[in-house]
Amino acid sequence: MRVRLDYGRTGLEVELPDRNVVKCLECQAGQPLADPxxxxxxCLARPNGTPPLAELARGRSTACVVISDVTRPVPNEVLLPPILDTLQKSGIPRERILILVATGxxxxxxxDELVEMVGRPIAEQYRIENHHGRSRREHAHLGESPRGVPIWxxxxxxxxxxKITTGLIEPHLMAGFSGGRKLICPGLAALETIKVWHGPEFLEHPNARSGVLQENPVHEExxxxxxxxxxxFIVNTVIDAERRILSVVAxxxxEAFLEGVRFVEKIVTDTVPEPVDVVVTSSAGYPLDTTYYQSVKGM
Structure with a gap:
């Protein structure tokens, strides 16, 4: 059996003896949106749980639109233009809009990396800045969480x-699912916050794992x-293995995040008929395997 894994930009083919393969696990095929x-x-006009974005934007003088960093294949070239257009038509001028990269x-x-992430027109016309998690002076102190995490x-x-965040909803190895709240914490949090939230008190909990939100302290915190x-306001998307958009929630x-989670659960859940000795997988290819740290996603 020849299997192709998503690996880097080009993929990786693996030859396996048929007799040794128990099952190939793949996401269920979804129907890409015809007009993403x-x-x-x-979704901006008929959101889940909030007034329309245009209504929220009226009377506001500044806007911060948060995007994921390069390690997440978020289709920003599709998500950002309608958001930015809505903000400007609602009275927030372009020079008062900041696109902030949630680097954690x-x-x-x-x-060129930014151009690839958002597209050249947006990269050239809008102010885009990176979050710097190790520079505490760039953060506001907002007290402590109920579990004692310092909030910067x-x-x-x-x-x-x-305040608007975008993102991608998919299973996450310790927060249950990515997207939603993760663009803010850890995406825009300082080291002092992340090192506690990423600490053993949270990560050692049996519910701090992929696909679990209920009683998951990482998600709750x-x-x-x-x-x-x-x-x-959030705008999140769900994509397939070919990076085509399957769903958009806003x-x-x-509320919008949980709507997206319910959609993801329908297409990513699968089982193996018996325990296996070896699992051959990858971190889902570029940009998900951009750094060595991201290789943990293969597990």
Whole structure:
């Protein structure tokens, strides 16, 4: 049996003896959206749990639009234009809109990498800045969470009149699912916050694992921190293995996120008929395997 794994930009083919293969696990085939940009616009106008984005934006003087860093294959070229257009038509001028890259403790994304992430027109016309998690002076202190995590969030986000996050919903090895609240914590959090939230008290919990939200302290904690920091609107997407958009959700940080999670659960759940000795997998290819740290996603 010849199997192709997503690996880097080109993929990796593996030859396996048929007699040794128990099962090939793959996401169920989803139906890509015929008009993803139109789906985004409709979600902005009819969101889940909030007024339309245009209504939220009226009367606001500044906006911060948060995007994932290069390690997440978020289709920003589809998501961002309708968001930015809505903000400007609602009275927030382009020069008062900041696109903030939620790097967490990852390296900054610069130059051609930014162009690849958002597309050349947006890269050339809008102010795009990186979060710097190791520079505490760039963060606002918002107290402590109920579990004692010190809350330091990027000051540029905290001080924005309108706070919008984008993202990608998929299983996450310790937070249950990515997207939603994760763009704020850890995406815009300082080292002092992340090192506690990523600490053994949270990660050793049996529910801190992929696909689990209920009684997952990692999920519960960063949801509380994100809500405390404030989030007016999210736009999240679900993609398939070919990076085609299957679903778009928008609106309230928790309601829209959970709507997306329910969609993901339908297409990623599978079982193996028996225990196996060896699992051959990858971290899903570029950009998910950009850094060595991301290789843990293969597990």
């Amino acid at each position: 940009a139109g789906a985004v616009r409709r 403790l990852h390296r900054p994304n610069l130059g 969030i990027d000051r540029r986000y905290v001080e924005a009149d309108l 960063n949801t509380w921190i994100a809500r405390h920091a404030g989030c007016d 609106g309230d940080m928790e």
